[in-house]
Each structure stands twice: as structure tokens, then as C-alpha cells.
Amino acid sequence: PREFAVIGLGRFGRSVAEHLEANGYTVLGIDLSPQIVQSFSTHITKAVALDATNEEALKLVDITSFDTVIVAIGTDFESNLMTTVALKNLGIKRVITKALNRRQQEILLRVGADRVIRPEFDAGKRLAEELSAPAMLEKLHLGAEHSVLELRVPKSLVWQTLAQTDLRNRYGVTVLVVKRADKLLVSPPADCILQQGDILVVLGSNEDIAHFARLE
Amino acid sequence: PREFAVIGLGRFGRSVAEHLEANGYTVLGIDLSPQIVQSFSTHITKAVALDATNEEALKLVDITSFDTVIVAIGTDFESNLMTTVALKNLGIKRVITKALNRRQQEILLRVGADRVIRPEFDAGKRLAEELSAPAMLEKLHLGAEHSVLELRVPKSLVWQTLAQTDLRNRYGVTVLVVKRADKLLVSPPADCILQQGDILVVLGSNEDIAHFARLE
Numbered sequence A, B: 001p002r003e004f005a006v007i008g009l010g011r012f013g014r015s016v017a018e019h020l021e022a023n024g025y026t027v028l029g030i031d032l033s034p035q036i037v038q039s040f041s042t043h044i045t046k047a048v049a050l051d052a053t054n055e056e057a058l059k060l061v062d063i064t065s066f067d068t069v070i071v072a073i074g075t076d077f078e079s080n081l082m083t084t085v086a087l088k089n090l091g092i093k094r095v096i097t098k099a100l101n102r103r104q105q106e107i108l109l110r111v112g113a114d115r116v117i118r119p120e121f122d123a124g125k126r127l128a129e130e131l132s133a134p135a136m137l138e139k140l141h142l143g144a145e146h147s148v149l150e151l152r153v154p155k156s157l158v159w160q161t162l163a164q165t166d167l168r169n170r171y172g173v174t175v176l177v178v179k180r181a182d183k184l185l186v187s188p189p190a191d192c193i194l195q196q197g198d199i200l201v202v203l204g205s206n207e208d209i210a211h212f213a214r215l216e
């Protein structure tokens, strides 16, 4: 799909719209406020002022030509909800809606939102995760039970070979990549000596990764 | 560090506090509003109502015993700014502050915030990235120039061996792991046949990863 519609040009909505445009997509921005539409119209393909709870108004801008619409109306939950319902009534294939809390999230999913995002809640969770594992740089989840973790090499492993660290037996993690300055060592050999400043990319079960991430 | 203080118990602040507690840390929550403090006091170690722009009030709760304080006061930028300044004046080692936009971010960094987060902006960017690469499940950045991407195997590669896909030459990406149902194949062999439903973990430069992510 080459085009997206974003309804509600608050901070979250504007960010979605701008980043999609930056990735080469066509974005239609919709907001109740003409001033907001005016100030934003230079940033995206097209922006129109209308009340998105109004199905007729949505039809006028050909909303059904979009298969994904993002609803980013925050404070006014009733409008957020009514817009989501209107979009599903019009047959929009994928409606992604923002919610402020879990109660709102449940209601939106019940009325047909395909996905509900809580930006502040997610951002808080991410920050907490980063603060909890200070050596950790980034993490991705691989299925429900495993993770790939990027972290600075723990001090206690520096100057050992990978074989000596015996990570798979001691911690249950596999080293996929060692990044050393600009060099990437993929599937590094057993005699690879870990150095100060190395960045490791490791794979393991979530539990093993959590333990390994706290190594000093 | 086993303890954190979170000032401003809005949605973002509460989420940071709750997730840190869930990870076993001690959290002191601070908010201007006694009702908010009251309702939140069951969720975290301790919560107190005070005006965080007041250095004397901060000293009374022994704020200097924390080496990381998160400032999550959103709407009232002046309070957000004054609290950040007060904390740095009191010698707090790491102050992480929330900002609503880039202008605020610049000002906060200038007065000494060690890190500034824009939750709604970041969440919008993440959603846009996900929508831009639909096969992509997760991504982590490895240095400034490389990424590790997790994605569903593109249809066009199914039934080919890794050798046949020739990914390193055609797309510049290396397959680190193939996840097949619950099995993880690390550093899979060249004769590994890709199957429908496989999940790939690949490494490459940001550019190569971006192209590969759009394969059908």
C-alpha cells in the first residue's frame, strides 16, 4: 500500500504522518482544526479540515481508498471511538487507533479497531527496560520465548576468548555478532578474544538474556 | 543502582515507575497532586505529594540519594524545566526529562538534562517504521550504520536453499538465525531450505536492510 490516512494531527499523529512521508508514502492528514491543517499542509501530501466522526465527510475525501487509517485523536475519547467505528462501518481494512489507557484500549478493540497503541505507556515501558539493563543497548524479541540482545561486553569477559567465556553453558546465550569499532565479526570463532569496547549481539531465551544482561 | 525517583505521575511517568518496580527496583514517585499520589501509592514503593520545582521540598525527601531521576511533567513546561534545573543544581547524576517537542528538547538539554525523551514523537516514528516494512517484525540498530532485522521470510524466497537465495551478494544481508515454529537454527547451513512461516533474523547495513525488508 502506498498511501495512508492519519486522523488527528497531535504530536503522535504528526510524527506518524511525517515519518511515513519521509519513507516515500503518500499521506492524507485530517484534523478538526483548520489552523492545525494549515500549519501542517506543507509537511505532507495533503491535509484537510473535517470532523472525522462524520461518515459523510469521510466519504467526501474518499477515505475508502485507504486500506490503513491511523486514528490519533487523544483527549476526546468519544471522538476517537466514533471515528474508529465510522471507519470500520465504511469498510476500512486496517484501523490503528491510539488509546490513553487500558480501559480505552479494550473498548476500541471491542468496536473493531485492528490495533490499539498506547504511546506514553509503551515509551515508559521502554525507558524502564533500558534503565533496568544498563549494559543493554537494544533488544528484539524472537517469538514469545527468545530475544536477541545487543550490549556492551561485560568487563568480566574482556580478554577471554569466546571459548573461555563458555557462554552457552554458563548463561545459555549464543554470540551471533561481535562489533568492534566499525568491524562486524559474524559467527565469531571460538578463539576470538573479547576486547574492551566490543559490542555483542547475543541470542537466548528471555530468562537467560535477562540474566546475562546484568553481568558486570 | 537499585532505586529511581519519578517526578510527574502522568501516563508516561506512571508507566516508567510501574515497570521499574516490576523489574525489582525501588521507586519513589513524586507528584504535585495528593489525589494522584494517593491513587498511585499502592503501585510503587513510596509516593509523596510535593512541588518538585522547590529544591527544599526535594531535599526533604532525600532526592540526592538517587543517582537517576526521571522528570515526566508534560503540559507545564515551566515546571518541567525548573524541576530539571533544580535536580542538576542538587547534583543529581542522571536526569532524564520528557519533552513535548524539539524546541523543548533543546532547551532542556541546554540546562543540563542528561537525556530528553519525546514519547509521542518516538511512538509515531516506530509505528511509521513498522507500517513501512510490513514483513518486518522487529529491528535493532547495531552502531550507526547497521541493523539486525527480524522479518517473515519473503514469499519469493520460500523453497530455495540459503545458497540459492544468495542473499549476501544480491542484497548484502547475512542470515543469522532462522526461526521455524519453536526451533532456532543459528548460523544455518548453506543447504538450509527456507519454508513458509519461517522467521529470519538478518544483519546488514541500514540501506541493505531497508531494501531487503521490502522484498515480497
Ligand SMILES: Nc1ncnc2c1ncn2[C@@H]1O[C@H](COP(=O)(O)OP(=O)(O)OP(=O)(O)O)[C@@H](O)[C@H]1O
Binding pocket: A007, A008, A009, A010, A011, A012, A013, A030, A031, A032, A033, A036, A050, A051, A052, A053, A072, A073, A074, A075, A076, A079, B120
Ligand atoms: N472529531 C475530530 N475529527 C478530526 N480531528 C479531531 C477530532 N477531534 C479531535 N481531533 C484532533 O485530534 C488531534 C489530537 O488530539 P489531542 O491533541 O487531544 O490528542 P493528544 O493525545 O493530546 O495528542 P498527542 O499526545 O499525540 O499530542 C487534535 O489536533 C484535534 O484537533
Ligand SMILES: Nc1ncnc2c1ncn2[C@@H]1O[C@H](COP(=O)(O)OP(=O)(O)OP(=O)(O)O)[C@@H](O)[C@H]1O
Binding pocket: A120, B007, B008, B009, B010, B011, B012, B013, B030, B031, B032, B033, B036, B050, B051, B052, B053, B072, B073, B074, B075, B076, B079
Ligand atoms: N511542579 C510539579 N511538581 C510535581 N509534579 C508536577 C508538577 N507540575 C505538574 N506535575 C505533575 O506532573 C504530572 C504529569 O503532567 P501532565 O499530565 O501535564 O503531563 P502529560 O504530558 O499530559 O502526561 P502523560 O502524557 O505522561 O500522561 C501531573 O500528574 C502533574 O500533577
